[in-house]
Amino acid sequence: MSLSDKKYIKEKYQLLGQIDCPADLRKLSHTELPAVCAELREFLIEALSENPGHFASSMGAVEITVALHYALNTPYDRLLWDVGHQAYSHKILTGRRDEFYTNRKLNGLSGFPNPEESEYDSFIAGHASNSISAGLGMAIASRINKDTERRNVVAVIGDASIGGGMAFEALNNASINVNNLLIILNDNDMAIDQSVGALGDYMTKIHASANYNHLRYKVYKFFKKLHLIDDKHKGLILRFNNSLKALLTNQQNIFEGLNVRYFGPFDGHDVERIVRVLNDIKEMDGPRILHLRTRKGKGFEVAEKNPSVWHAPGKFDSKTGELKKSVGNGTIKYQDVFGKTLVELAEKNDKIVGVTAAMPSGTSMCLMQDRFPMRTFDVGIAEGHAVTFSAGLAKDGLKPFCAIYSTFLQRAYDSIINDVAILNLPVTFCIDRAGLVGEDGVTHQGAFDMAYMRCVPNMVVAAPMNEHWLRNLMYTVQSRESGPVAIRYPRGYGVLVDWKNDFKSIEIGRGRKLTDGDNIALLSIGHIGNRVAEVVEELRSQGINVAHYDMIFLKPLDNDILAEVGEKYKAVVTVEDGTVVGGLGSAVMEWLNEHDYNVKVRKVGMPDEFVPHGTVSELYKLCGMDNDSIKEVIMSLHKSI
Numbered sequence: 001m002s003l004s005d006k007k008y009i010k011e012k013y014q015l016l017g018q019i020d021c022p023a024d025l026r027k028l029s030h031t032e033l034p035a036v037c038a039e040l041r042e043f044l045i046e047a048l049s050e051n052p053g054h055f056a057s058s059m060g061a062v063e064i065t066v067a068l069h070y071a072l073n074t075p076y077d078r079l080l081w082d083v084g085h086q087a088y089s090h091k092i093l094t095g096r097r098d099e100f101y102t103n104r105k106l107n108g109l110s111g112f113p114n115p116e117e118s119e120y121d122s123f124i125a126g127h128a129s130n131s132i133s134a135g136l137g138m139a140i141a142s143r144i145n146k147d148t149e150r151r152n153v154v155a156v157i158g159d160a161s162i163g164g165g166m167a168f169e170a171l172n173n174a175s176i177n178v179n180n181l182l183i184i185l186n187d188n189d190m191a192i193d194q195s196v197g198a199l200g201d202y203m204t205k206i207h208a209s210a211n212y213n214h215l216r217y218k219v220y221k222f223f224k225k226l227h228l229i230d231d232k233h234k235g236l237i238l239r240f241n242n243s244l245k246a247l248l249t250n251q252q253n254i255f256e257g258l259n260v261r262y263f264g265p266f267d268g269h270d271v272e273r274i275v276r277v278l279n280d281i282k283e284m285d286g287p288r289i290l291h292l293r294t295r296k297g298k299g300f301e302v303a304e305k306n307p308s309v310w311h312a313p314g315k316f317d318s319k320t321g322e323l324k325k326s327v328g329n330g331t332i333k334y335q336d337v338f339g340k341t342l343v344e345l346a347e348k349n350d351k352i353v354g355v356t357a358a359m360p361s362g363t364s365m366c367l368m369q370d371r372f373p374m375r376t377f378d379v380g381i382a383e384g385h386a387v388t389f390s391a392g393l394a395k396d397g398l399k400p401f402c403a404i405y406s407t408f409l410q411r412a413y414d415s416i417i418n419d420v421a422i423l424n425l426p427v428t429f430c431i432d433r434a435g436l437v438g439e440d441g442v443t444h445q446g447a448f449d450m451a452y453m454r455c456v457p458n459m460v461v462a463a464p465m466n467e468h469w470l471r472n473l474m475y476t477v478q479s480r481e482s483g484p485v486a487i488r489y490p491r492g493y494g495v496l497v498d499w500k501n502d503f504k505s506i507e508i509g510r511g512r513k514l515t516d517g518d519n520i521a522l523l524s525i526g527h528i529g530n531r532v533a534e535v536v537e538e539l540r541s542q543g544i545n546v547a548h549y550d551m552i553f554l555k556p557l558d559n560d561i562l563a564e565v566g567e568k569y570k571a572v573v574t575v576e577d578g579t580v581v582g583g584l585g586s587a588v589m590e591w592l593n594e595h596d597y598n599v600k601v602r603k604v605g606m607p608d609e610f611v612p613h614g615t616v617s618e619l620y621k622l623c624g625m626d627n628d629s630i631k632e633v634i635m636s637l638h639k640s641i
């Protein structure tokens with residue numbers, strides 16, 4: 001029996017098995033809600049032990065989720081999840097319980113909220129710090145649309161995400177616009193790794209009197225009833241109350257300093273109390289924030305003790321918590337090659353510093369952090385700041401290696417152009433998770449970095465085919481006195497067991513020929529070149545000789561290779577693990593056209609559409625990037641020339 005069997009679910013989960021939508025949840029007594037939470041946790045453990053996903057965050061947000069759907073009229077009331085790591089219980093309660101076994105699988109449920117999947121998913125969630133902005137927009141839209149029934153808009157955001165610049169921009173804007181936005185602050189002292197920054201420290205120390213808040217609200221309602229104050233002038237009263245509160249408690253409240261009503265902190269695992277508080281404050285006018293303290297991994301002891309590991313642990317034993325390690329081929333992950341190499345270089349070059357944005361373990365910058373804590377900086381969920389901070393380091397003589405996932409670096413594009421590229425500073429962007437990433441899906445695919453980096457003046461863009469070339473690139477760029485470099489590499493394992501080569505300096509903009517051929521040339525860049533090499537060998541065994549060039553650099557392109565290809569071959573196939581719009585294929589076509597070479601060009605890469613979730617191998621096939629698809633393109637060209 002398994003969770004794919006609806007009968008099994010209904011028999012095992014007595015309460016949860018009867019909840020097909022939040023309206024069913026609201027039929028229960030509030031005293032039954034703790035039992036619903038217990039069943040949800042049991043369901044999550046059973047499901048995620050065999051079909052991995054984001055575990056610790058969802059376990060920590062169970063009571064918040066149940067309370068919100070119990071107290072609100074969803075889906076009419078809007079519920080937004082920042083990032084969405086914690087939204088599995090939300091999916092289970094909103095009609096997707098019986099399909100949850102398909103979570104993160106191709107053609108199954110997405111691992112994150114998505115309005116295309118359910119009317120209960122009010123907004124897309126994949127990148128941090130956007131929920132307050134989107135929620136504020138929805139709250140104001142409800143007013144402008146003159147919704148006759150009050151529509152509550154609730155944004156759930158974590159203590160790490162609220163430290164992002166966009167969240168503070170939204171809070172600042174919320175205080176000057178008429179709206180009824182309610183913000184739930186899910187405070188667990190964690191991002192994926194430990195939360196960093198002064199705001200995180202503030203969260204651990206903040207104390208506010210629930211009795212004071214309740215009394216203040218009753219006084220406010222009393223004066224309003226007597227027409228002594230109104231909504232137009234409530235800001236003056238709020239600022240007076242904030243000053244009085246600070247005087248009495250010897251403590252400032254950063255949120256109320258922004259004219260956002262604050263309530264809490266409350267125990268985020270006391271579901272009945274959360275419901276009571278929500279019912280007390282959900283009809284209030286104006287922006288409010290409810291601060292709930294939770295524990296990541298709640299209800300599974302090993303996850304509570306080590307929440308970073310249990311953010312997305314893979315398969316595990318549901319009874320013991322023992323992680324089931326996948327059997328590798330003796331290679332290590334690209335991120336670990338990066339992390340170990342950075343330490344190796346930093347030991348000999350004291351100008352090297354490391355920067356990451358809330359991903360020290362995800363990028364393996366933690367290795368540098370352990371070895372050189374004073375030269376390593378985790379700036380939190382603040383990619384734009386990470387880039388400009390790196391620019392400042394570089395401006396005064398240091399050599400920053402800024403490691404950020406491809407999809408998250410998109411958030412820092414303005415900083416890349418204006419603060420790094422214009423000044424031609426020697427910042428090295430180590431772009432992790434470049435290309436297809438798999439089950440995290442549409443918001444996380446590293447599709448666009450080559451295209452958006454290639455068009456930036458002064459930028460060098462490179463992608464190593466294997467671990468040796470990653471190390472050589474890092475070794476080469478550390479000595480550059482000027483000019484930014486972007487080095488992209490994929491999620492997952494490399495191809496070499498003996499990955500630690502002796503460093504070799506390489507020429508910027510110089511690729512390499514791997515095999516010669518007759519009429520068709522394959523030009524690849526990055527790790528996908530190993531797949532191309534397999535195709536070349538398969539075709540050679542069939543008597544078809546295809547040339548293969550590893551370009552290494554997208555910018556500057558190797559002019560000598562392209563001239564040779566243009567003169568010698570009748571057709572060219574470009575292969576890249578990124579969008580075909582503006583990437584290697586586009587660059588090659590532009591170069592050949594500008595130099596008057598009449599050569600057929602076929603582009604293999606991610607199509608001009610958003611790629612969904614699934615295993616990497618499934619997505620390669622879906623995008624026409626697997627071995628068979630590449631071979632089919634070549635065979636079609638071979639027959640036509």
